[in-house]
Amino acid sequence: MTERNTGRRHRAANDDEPAGEAIRATTGRQPRPVQRAIFDKKTIALVYDFDGTLSPKPMQEYTFLPKIGEDPKAFWAEANRLSREQGADPLITYMHLMYRKAKAKGIRVDREELIALGRDVELYPGVESWFDDIDEYVRLRAESHGVTLRHYLVSSGLKEIIEGTRIRSRFHNVFASEYWFDAYDLPYPKRVITDTGKTQYLFRINKGVENLGESINEHMPEDARPVPFSNMIYFGDGDTDVPSMAVTRKNGGYAIAVHPSGKNRSKCVELFRAGRCDFFAPADYRRGSDLFKRTCLLLDRILADIRVREEMWRLDRSSRT
Ligand SMILES: [Mg+2]
Numbered sequence: 001m002t003e004r005n006t007g008r009r010h011r012a013a014n015d016d017e018p019a020g021e022a023i024r025a026t027t028g029r030q031p032r033p034v035q036r037a038i039f040d041k042k043t044i045a046l047v048y049d050f051d052g053t054l055s056p057k058p059m060q061e062y063t064f065l066p067k068i069g070e071d072p073k074a075f076w077a078e079a080n081r082l083s084r085e086q087g088a089d090p091l092i093t094y095m096h097l098m099y100r101k102a103k104a105k106g107i108r109v110d111r112e113e114l115i116a117l118g119r120d121v122e123l124y125p126g127v128e129s130w131f132d133d134i135d136e137y138v139r140l141r142a143e144s145h146g147v148t149l150r151h152y153l154v155s156s157g158l159k160e161i162i163e164g165t166r167i168r169s170r171f172h173n174v175f176a177s178e179y180w181f182d183a184y185d186l187p188y189p190k191r192v193i194t195d196t197g198k199t200q201y202l203f204r205i206n207k208g209v210e211n212l213g214e215s216i217n218e219h220m221p222e223d224a225r226p227v228p229f230s231n232m233i234y235f236g237d238g239d240t241d242v243p244s245m246a247v248t249r250k251n252g253g254y255a256i257a258v259h260p261s262g263k264n265r266s267k268c269v270e271l272f273r274a275g276r277c278d279f280f281a282p283a284d285y286r287r288g289s290d291l292f293k294r295t296c297l298l299l300d301r302i303l304a305d306i307r308v309r310e311e312m313w314r315l316d317r318s319s320r321t
Contacts, residue, residue, distance in 0.1 A: 050155035052237035063117035118164020126286030175201040229253035258283035
């Protein structure tokens, strides 16, 4: 059921728009909407934050910081202080500081090593079985031919570390901050995904423009967008997810906030009361958990919505002939 990223160019489910591809290839412009022979808005996207959502702690605390002998609390305090003092972006500051500290200690951490460190990242209970369980649920409940489920990761964390985790292959695509390893003496931030910057990737999923070399800003009519926001659920854990939750929900999609099991849920309650998320639940991804059940409820609604819109599309089509 899950459609994984095979390195091919991403295309919509049941894609039948070769004309559009040709137009884009020759002029660089987005295709005009074409009358499609099938209803093709059947791709559901579950989009996850990583740190605090799929994993209890920021990924650097399992990997990079122990490697260079840094105490996480002291490191983040220093990074935050520096960013405040310098008026610098907090993400660029931490990315730079990590390597400055490694260099000061004479420790070299290259791309391969970061990937290897990703194996030590802890995941919340049930995360590893979640993807198969949710895929199975959608397969059993779809009641419509051609429904596709994709999982995406949009994280301010480091792409290299995520690549080393056991769940990397579960994602159709991973958008995360990234280093340039060759160009400079110290690895240099190549892509930095901030809280608000995350929303760009939601629109990339929505518009099917996942190739980062392509601009996302060109207008695309709703009808031409392969993954409507109403087919999307965003999973996050806190304030850094507010822009993504707001964009998803304002455009007709859904958001779920998670908190550590049995621990402080006040941030989730705050998000829920402020209308940032549809549901919140402990970050327990095992089948039958509250998170599992609430996600399935939203999936039921999305699947029903797909059937309703497909029927309308059919009726509209037949009424024109
Ligand atoms: Mg987070």
